[in-house]
Amino acid sequence: MANRKGNPQNLRPPFKSGEEAREAGRKGGIKSGEVRREQAERRKDARAAVRYMLELTAKGNIAKNLKELGVEKNEQTNMVALQARLFTSAMAGNLEAYMTLMKMAGYDPEENRRERESISSDLRRERELDAKITALGTGRDGISTSVSMSDEDGGNDVVIYLPAIEEDDAGSENNGTPDLKDS
Numbered sequence: 001m002a003n004r005k006g007n008p009q010n011l012r013p014p015f016k017s018g019e020e021a022r023e024a025g026r027k028g029g030i031k032s033g034e035v036r037r038e039q040a041e042r043r044k045d046a047r048a049a050v051r052y053m054l055e056l057t058a059k060g061n062i063a064k065n066l067k068e069l070g071v072e073k074n075e076q077t078n079m080v081a082l083q084a085r086l087f088t089s090a091m092a093g094n095l096e097a098y099m100t101l102m103k104m105a106g107y108d109p110e111e112n113r114r115e116r117e118s119i120s121s122d123l124r125r126e127r128e129l130d131a132k133i134t135a136l137g138t139g140r141d142g143i144s145t146s147v148s149m150s151d152e153d154g155g156n157d158v159v160i161y162l163p164a165i166e167e168d169d170a171g172s173e174n175n176g177t178p179d180l181k182d183s
Contacts, residue, residue, distance in 0.1 A: 054079040 015021040058066055058076045066076045069084055083104070089097035102108060 054082070 015024065054077065056078050057063075058078055058081045062078070062081045063076050066081060066084060067073075069087075071080055071084070083101075086097050086101050086104075090101045103111075
């Protein structure tokens with residue numbers, strides 16, 4: 001350790017050799033992995049405990065309140081009770097509860113806007129692709145360009161442009177490359 005003035009006169013290196021340093025690093029890595037696995041197991045146990053508590057049947061006043069709200073007997077769980085509490089809080093004017101409830105139900109206005117923009121963007125790309133294909137049209141001699149717009153899952157994300165095939169007077173195909181016939 002350094003003395004009060006900060007002089008490192010009595011400092012010693014933590015390891016005498018690289019082998020000792022590697023061994024200490026290996027042991028530290030093993031211990032770190034053990035600790036990480038234990039923490040993950042505790043989180044998993046906590047998650048399972050909370051889910052268990054939420055799935056339990058509501059009792060006492062909670063069950064009575066759910067019955068008053070019209071929830072059927074077989075659906076009266078603690079999870080439903082929490083959602084009912086959120087619902088009644090939103091009905092009482094709590095804006096945060098209202099927004100949370102709307103998001104849970106799939107009525108998030110921001111998410112809906114993003115979805116509409118995504119659909120609009122997809123349609124615009126399809127129109128642009130159709131315009132490009134139409135612009136390609138037919139080859140010089142009236143032979144169509146071959147385009148495949150469908151992939152294996154039915155999407156429109158694969159487009160293959162092939163050159164137009166020209167036919168000479170003899171009817172043989174010639175695309176500008178030398179013939180490679182066996183002689």
